[in-house]
Amino acid sequence: MFRRDTTAxxxxxxxxRTWLEANLPLALRGRTARPPPAELxxxxxxxxxxxxxxxxxxxxxxxxxxxxxxQIIITEELARIGAPQLPAQGLNHIGPxxxxxxxxxxxxxxxxxxxxxxxxxxxxYSEPGAGSDLASLSTRATLEGDHFIVRGQKIWTTWGHHSDxxxxxxxxxxxxxPRQAGISFLLVDLRSPGIRIRPIKTIAGDDEFSEVFxxxxxxxxxxxxxKLNDGWCIANALLxxxxxxxxxxxxxxxxxERIKTMARASGVxxxxxxxxxxxxxSINVTALxxxxxxAVELTNNNQSPGPESSxxxxxxxELLQTLNELxxxxxxxxxxxxxxxxxxxxxxxxxxxxxQSRRVTIYGGSSEIQRNVLARRVLNLPS
Amino acid sequence: xxxHLTSEQxxxxxxxxxxxxxxxxxVARAFREQDPSFAPERLRWAGEVxxxxxxxxxxxxxxxxxxxxxxxxxxxxxxxxxxxxxxxAAISAAALAQGGTPHPVLERVMTGRALVVPALxxxxxxxxxxxxxxxxxxxxxxxxxxxxxxFVCADGADGFLVSxxxxxxxxxxxxxxxxxxxSLTTTQTVEGRKLATLGLAxxxxxxxxxxxxSRNAVEALYNLALMALSCELLGVMERAQEITLDxxxxxxxxxxxxxSFQALQHQAVNIYVCVEAIRSLVFQIAAHNEVFxxxxxxxxxLKAKASEDALFVTEACIQLHGAIGFTDEHDIGxxxxxxxxLSSLFGNAAAQRRRYVALANITA
Numbered sequence: 001m002f003r004r005d006t007t008a009x010x011x012x013x014x015x016x017r018t019w020l021e022a023n024l025p026l027a028l029r030g031r032t033a034r035p036p037p038a039e040l041x042x043x044x045x046x047x048x049x050x051x052x053x054x055x056x057x058x059x060x061x062x063x064x065x066x067x068x069x070x071q072i073i074i075t076e077e078l079a080r081i082g083a084p085q086l087p088a089q090g091l092n093h094i095g096p097x098x099x100x101x102x103x104x105x106x107x108x109x110x111x112x113x114x115x116x117x118x119x120x121x122x123x124x125y126s127e128p129g130a131g132s133d134l135a136s137l138s139t140r141a142t143l144e145g146d147h148f149i150v151r152g153q154k155i156w157t158t159w160g161h162h163s164d165x166x167x168x169x170x171x172x173x174x175x176x177x178p179r180q181a182g183i184s185f186l187l188v189d190l191r192s193p194g195i196r197i198r199p200i201k202t203i204a205g206d207d208e209f210s211e212v213f214x215x216x217x218x219x220x221x222x223x224x225x226x227k228l229n230d231g232w233c234i235a236n237a238l239l240x241x242x243x244x245x246x247x248x249x250x251x252x253x254x255x256x257e258r259i260k261t262m263a264r265a266s267g268v269x270x271x272x273x274x275x276x277x278x279x280x281x282s283i284n285v286t287a288l289x290x291x292x293x294x295a296v297e298l299t300n301n302n303q304s305p306g307p308e309s310s311x312x313x314x315x316x317x318e319l320l321q322t323l324n325e326l327x328x329x330x331x332x333x334x335x336x337x338x339x340x341x342x343x344x345x346x347x348x349x350x351x352x353x354x355x356q357s358r359r360v361t362i363y364g365g366s367s368e369i370q371r372n373v374l375a376r377r378v379l380n381l382p383s
Numbered sequence: 384x385x386x387h388l389t390s391e392q393x394x395x396x397x398x399x400x401x402x403x404x405x406x407x408x409x410v411a412r413a414f415r416e417q418d419p420s421f422a423p424e425r426l427r428w429a430g431e432v433x434x435x436x437x438x439x440x441x442x443x444x445x446x447x448x449x450x451x452x453x454x455x456x457x458x459x460x461x462x463x464x465x466x467x468x469x470x471x472a473a474i475s476a477a478a479l480a481q482g483g484t485p486h487p488v489l490e491r492v493m494t495g496r497a498l499v500v501p502a503l504x505x506x507x508x509x510x511x512x513x514x515x516x517x518x519x520x521x522x523x524x525x526x527x528x529x530x531x532x533x534f535v536c537a538d539g540a541d542g543f544l545v546s547x548x549x550x551x552x553x554x555x556x557x558x559x560x561x562x563x564x565x566s567l568t569t570t571q572t573v574e575g576r577k578l579a580t581l582g583l584a585x586x587x588x589x590x591x592x593x594x595x596x597s598r599n600a601v602e603a604l605y606n607l608a609l610m611a612l613s614c615e616l617l618g619v620m621e622r623a624q625e626i627t628l629d630x631x632x633x634x635x636x637x638x639x640x641x642x643s644f645q646a647l648q649h650q651a652v653n654i655y656v657c658v659e660a661i662r663s664l665v666f667q668i669a670a671h672n673e674v675f676x677x678x679x680x681x682x683x684x685l686k687a688k689a690s691e692d693a694l695f696v697t698e699a700c701i702q703l704h705g706a707i708g709f710t711d712e713h714d715i716g717x718x719x720x721x722x723x724x725l726s727s728l729f730g731n732a733a734a735q736r737r738r739y740v741a742l743a744n745i746t747a
Contacts, residue, residue: 004671004678260745269746278745279736280691283684290663294384301387308384311659314652368649375648379628379655382640 009069016077019050030082030254032353033206037087037120037162044086044117054091054115056245061099061107062115068296072289079253087159090114090121092245094167094187096238101226106187110165124154124168124188124212125235131156132369134169135179135232139214141170141186143221143228148172148186150217156363160210161199166190169231176229185231187223194218204355205338239365240305244296246364247309247316249289255323255357256285258348263330265343274329281326284319291315307377310370317360317367324357384659386666388455395448396455398432403463408714411464411721415575419539421466423495426539429469430495438477438674439493443485445476450669450677454614458665461618464721466576468500468536470611475499477674478544478555478604482592486557488542499557501608502532502543502581503601507727509734512546512553512605517583519549519556527564527585528556534728537567537579544591545583546601555600556588563587573720594675603675605729606682610668612725613689617665619725620658620696623718627651627700647703654699657692664688680743687735690726697722 005013028035028043047053055071057063066074095114098107113119130137139152150170157166166188176182190197194217199207226234259278263269269278291312295305305312328335331350340349361367375381388396405425414420429435437452439445446452457470476493478501479486491497503512517530528547535543542559558565564586567579597603631642631651641647668681697719701708708715730738740746 275740275745276733276736279687279739279743282743282745283688283736283739286681286684287660287664287688290667291660293667294663297387298384305384308659311384311656314656315660371649371652372645374652374655379648379651381628381631381642381648381651383643 122163406463427495436493457614461615509730
């Protein structure tokens with residue numbers, strides 16, 4: 001973006017672009033809802049065979065060990081072609097957590113299938129009574145000999161009904177004070193007896209998430225990550241990386257392209273008032289790219305992004321919403337229609353991405369929770 | 384978020400921090416309605432330590448540094464409400480040195496004994512810098528400029544870098560303050576300092592040829608000015624934020640520290656998000672662009688956002704202070720006023736966005 005490619009980087013960009021053009025199925029381009037696994041996972045696996053599925057993972061875990069600029073080039077090229085959103089719980093969440101806290105056996109069992117795209121992971125944090133107040137979670141895991149018995153319920157589990165495994169926060173000490181000190185981090189095979197999963201339909205009409213019921217589910221103790229009652233620290237240790245990975249500019253860049261297409265088709269592009277808003281949004285996408293590059297540079301220098309990374313989560317999610325609001329304005333009367341709009345400039349999906357964007361300021365810690373975190377932990381404001 | 388700096392860059396920043404310890408709100412107040420409204424000996428000091436020649440190549444006795452170093456210095460200047468025009472002096476020195484043979488005034492500019500500032504604006508509404516109405520006529524050795532430049536930071540200036548149209552594409556010229564046909568009409572700024580309209584009537588001028596890496600000397604200097612102003616705006620925002628956070632940590636109402644109220648905490652975070660975004664933009668652009676070849680879309684994007692966010696931040700800082708923030712006695716208002724000046728120079732946010740639309744191919 002503000003960076004200019006070196007000769008080597010520009011070769012790499014052309015290589016990525018050419019390969020994507022040749023290999024990403026047309027049916028998967030420009031999709032707003034995440035396609036179902038039967039459609040999406042072959043693409044995941046193709047990226048994996050090419051060696052590009054995990055640019056940010058070290059090589060010895062099967063990643064690409066890519067430089068910052070290579071990571072950004074891949075992001076930009078995926079956006080350019082309109083690549084679909086991949087399931088990221090394995091690549092961005094449990095993968096890095098296991099690299100840091102997992103046993104050798106856990107790494108050997110779980111990392112290769114994440115790279116290969118043969119296992120899909122779900123995150124089991126939220127519960128009906130524990131959303132923003134996550135530390136109040138009550139799904140119980142009782143230690144009995146060489147296994148835990150898990151009983152309770154998780155909710156808002158992204159792709160839960162498509163997933164094979166879940167990494168979950170469970171209560172292992174109900175008496176602990178503070179409550180965070182009684183929580184452990186467990187890996188749960190979702191094919192275990194006693195598990196029931198029910199998809200939940202969203203306002204966008206898809207079933208992106210689900211609720212998961214645990215009825216005395218047996219989980220072997222070797223599936224405990226880290227020490228007993230250490231789960232809160234483990235879940236939080238890499239939060240910065242997760243916020244960072246989920247805030248990459250790919251989706252805002254795609255949204256920007258969608259707005260331009262729609263605005264050209266509707267003619268709104270000639271309206272100076274609209275141009276001003278579009279310029280402001282476009283400039284903010286540049287700013288997001290700067291924040292993202294800056295944060296990735298720090299990470300590459302082994303400085304954790306830390307709680308400051310809430311900034312990028314807030315910025316990226318609120319920007320995506322602003323962009324989708326602009327898309328709705330560009331579409332005029334068409335915005336109220338359910339299906340993608342066919343124009344002289346191509347087919348544009350409006351209502352679906354707009355509706356989907358409403359969740360990004362809620363999941364992964366709402367914008368309000370991120371602001372609370374920043375106010376207390378970074379700005380040192382009193383409580 | 385922290386920056387990853389070399390040891391030389393850290394040294395530069397530390398000496399800039401020291402420099403601004405002798406500046407700050409109190410000093411800025413003392414310069415109100417003074418002539419000039421800064422300390423010439425401080426400008427000379429900045430020249431002696433090499434800052435004014437920081438972007439000048441070593442072959443012309445400068446430090447040969449880049450945009451990251453400029454940003455580190457000017458961020459501090461913004462924080463300290465520094466009145467000496469270090470940024471304009473440094474970018475003008477770079478411009479004077481950019482051709483094959485440096486302009487003769489360069490040596491005095493680099494040492495702070497002469498002040499040269501850019502004079503590129505003509506309307507103040509974000510005009511196209513490459514279509515100046517100021518005209519050049521004449522031949523080599525006898526060039527004459529006629530026209531008018533607005534919002535020139537001419538306070539204490541000995542010369543100007545002026546853009547003008549001629550037979551070929553627009554070019555950059557040096558005009559001495561005391562040249563025949565050169566006149567200044569001054570107005571007072573909100574800070575109690577001075578801006579001028581520069582009148583040129585057949586004023587003699589020297590051509591400043593472009594740097595080999597830039598397409599046009601006017602465009603290169605314009606983008607450099609947008610960068611410099613944005614770096615200072617970053618510093619202004621940072622310091623305003625700190626002052627406000629300190630206030631939120633000590634002021635009590637309803638028996639509690641007001642910084643514990645969620646509404647105020649969230650507004651404080653909104654300020655922080657702006658500051659971090661501008662900091663990342665400034666230093667990413669600085670790291671990936673050459674002094675005379677700044678990507679114009681990036682310079683415009685940065686100035687647009689820095690201008691808008693600096694006003695939002697300093698306005699919000701006054702609101703978070705309550706009534707005391709509205710008094711002249713309190714320092715926080717000085718940051719709003721400095722933000723007003725820097726935001727409006729060389730095109731405010733709306734003006735930059737208009738240019739961005741035209742340049743970034745948004746409507747194509």
